[in-house]
Amino acid sequence: MNVSDERTASLWASIKVAPETAPLAQDETVDVVVVGSGIAGMSTAYELAIAGQKVAVLDRGKIGSGMTARTTAHLSSVCDDYFSRLADLRGTELARLYYQSHSAAIDRIEAIQDVERIGCDFRRVDGFLFPGAGRPETDLDRELDIGTKLGVTVEKIVGLPFAGFADAPALRYANQATFHPLKYLRGLAAGISARAGLLFSDTVAEKIEETGDGVRVSTSAGFVVSAKWAVVATNSPINDRVVLHTKQAPYRTYAMSFKVGRGVVPDALYWDTEDPYHYLRIHPGKDESDFLIVGGEDHKTGAVDDADDRFTALTAWTKRLVPNVGMETHRWSGQVMETIDHAGFIGRNPGNERVFVATGDSGEGITHGVVASLLIAELILQRKSPWQELYQPSRKTAAAFADYLAENATAIKNFAEYLAPGEIDSIEKLAPGKGAIVREGLAKIAAFRGDDGTLYKRSASCTHMGCQVHWNSLERCWDCTCHGSHFAVDGTALNGPAVSPLAET
Ligand SMILES: Cc1cc2nc3c(=O)[nH]c(=O)nc-3n(C[C@H](O)[C@H](O)[C@H](O)COP(=O)(O)OP(=O)(O)OC[C@H]3O[C@@H](n4cnc5c(N)ncnc54)[C@H](O)[C@@H]3O)c2cc1C
Ligand code: FES
Numbered sequence: 001m002n003v004s005d006e007r008t009a010s011l012w013a014s015i016k017v018a019p020e021t022a023p024l025a026q027d028e029t030v031d032v033v034v035v036g037s038g039i040a041g042m043s044t045a046y047e048l049a050i051a052g053q054k055v056a057v058l059d060r061g062k063i064g065s066g067m068t069a070r071t072t073a074h075l076s077s078v079c080d081d082y083f084s085r086l087a088d089l090r091g092t093e094l095a096r097l098y099y100q101s102h103s104a105a106i107d108r109i110e111a112i113q114d115v116e117r118i119g120c121d122f123r124r125v126d127g128f129l130f131p132g133a134g135r136p137e138t139d140l141d142r143e144l145d146i147g148t149k150l151g152v153t154v155e156k157i158v159g160l161p162f163a164g165f166a167d168a169p170a171l172r173y174a175n176q177a178t179f180h181p182l183k184y185l186r187g188l189a190a191g192i193s194a195r196a197g198l199l200f201s202d203t204v205a206e207k208i209e210e211t212g213d214g215v216r217v218s219t220s221a222g223f224v225v226s227a228k229w230a231v232v233a234t235n236s237p238i239n240d241r242v243v244l245h246t247k248q249a250p251y252r253t254y255a256m257s258f259k260v261g262r263g264v265v266p267d268a269l270y271w272d273t274e275d276p277y278h279y280l281r282i283h284p285g286k287d288e289s290d291f292l293i294v295g296g297e298d299h300k301t302g303a304v305d306d307a308d309d310r311f312t313a314l315t316a317w318t319k320r321l322v323p324n325v326g327m328e329t330h331r332w333s334g335q336v337m338e339t340i341d342h343a344g345f346i347g348r349n350p351g352n353e354r355v356f357v358a359t360g361d362s363g364e365g366i367t368h369g370v371v372a373s374l375l376i377a378e379l380i381l382q383r384k385s386p387w388q389e390l391y392q393p394s395r396k397t398a399a400a401f402a403d404y405l406a407e408n409a410t411a412i413k414n415f416a417e418y419l420a421p422g423e424i425d426s427i428e429k430l431a432p433g434k435g436a437i438v439r440e441g442l443a444k445i446a447a448f449r450g451d452d453g454t455l456y457k458r459s460a461s462c463t464h465m466g467c468q469v470h471w472n473s474l475e476r477c478w479d480c481t482c483h484g485s486h487f488a489v490d491g492t493a494l495n496g497p498a499v500s501p502l503a504e505t
Pocket of ligand 1: 363
């Protein structure tokens, strides 16, 4: 099980990436074992397989069914936390490398879908940044200024194809792109298998250990994959208990798709300057209509449980821009990891020699995952990458320390919740289809009553580091505010860093 067992499903989720795969059923020895089969894991396995390495990919769910199945797949080289902020924290040279690395990721996707003949609706499009409600035009001027300094192909324009935006200022970024993420992963899976790579679904990696000249990945079924190198691409790392998790924070984010007449919104990426920002793109439909995909309304994971309000706000935002948008087809949510200094963590896991990690995807996790594949493949093949310093997982960033403390205050606040009363005073009051935290003596219980009346009771203590989980009524799962674990109503871990289920009570 993994996040595909949460309740909502994206516009893409009907595509099965590698339906023929089975769980690991014997010990294996390979060159590189990759844990996680999202964009980061599959892209890394592909790069190493074409370089002649024997790879094995393990996933606790079906192949490609993690957060990559919930993306909206803007392929952008523009820092979504703003180049100006990134340059303030890390300097202009590293900001330039950020742009170059994400541009290289888009180029790499374009090349792979071409050479592997992957029909994944890849298109080069422009990206447009425009002022959100109440935001000043100077936000754009600041980004134009820094973008120009960094060598970004950007210009200021007037007018966007939305209601009331004929005179609106915007920035146009060239050479952005978009695609169908799961059709692309399906092509990567075929490319890995064609080079004798092994893919194992429904296989939970429990432990990753260095053994001197190699690594061992032990699975919950008792089988072991031995390799020279391991890559942990589980979105939120399952191997690192503290170091990386105190430098990033999980955010729930929401997306919807609507039918829209062909040509009503020209094919491009659009995003505004609100905080959190909204974004929009087109995906080609089969008939004379397209899909309009919108997203945003993010909040810190577990901080609130008001998905209906988020979707209402997203719908209102969409209808303001595109009044003649058609019927809604899908609504879903997912999670992204925001780092303290706006760049992800890619490279050697702190304290390890042979274990690599890719995390801190932010809203640009697709290109970030592909950057990870290029960088980690270089390191495993004993070469250097110009992006090592930018994404170094062990880095400390003094200038971001205030934000770092603010994010980690969540963990302190969360532990205080154990002292508070339960959300309802008795489990008997739990209605069918509802979940709540209930106090039983000194313990806090995560209780859920199924639609058929079945009662599920598990400890409310997250098995990563013990924060109290929060009920997510949209996805019908338990979310951990501290570092982003999700659990099913029967306690099964669905998303890292947790691996073990919530304890029985
Ligand atoms: C709604 C939404 C919209 C987004 N929009 C964009 C966008 O427009 N552009 C963009 O670039 N990014 C976007 N993102 C971010 C991007 O989609 C993600 O960051 C990216 O897909 C993450 O890829 P990944 O490979 O790191 O993780 P995943 O796709 O989550 O893959 C990790 C895999 O690891 C597996 N796993 C976890 N634990 C274990 C274990 N113990 N053993 C074995 N396997 C395990 C999981 O089952 C999962 O399949 C969006 C995200 C969301 C949720
Ligand atoms: S995810 Fe770390 S304590 Fe829950």
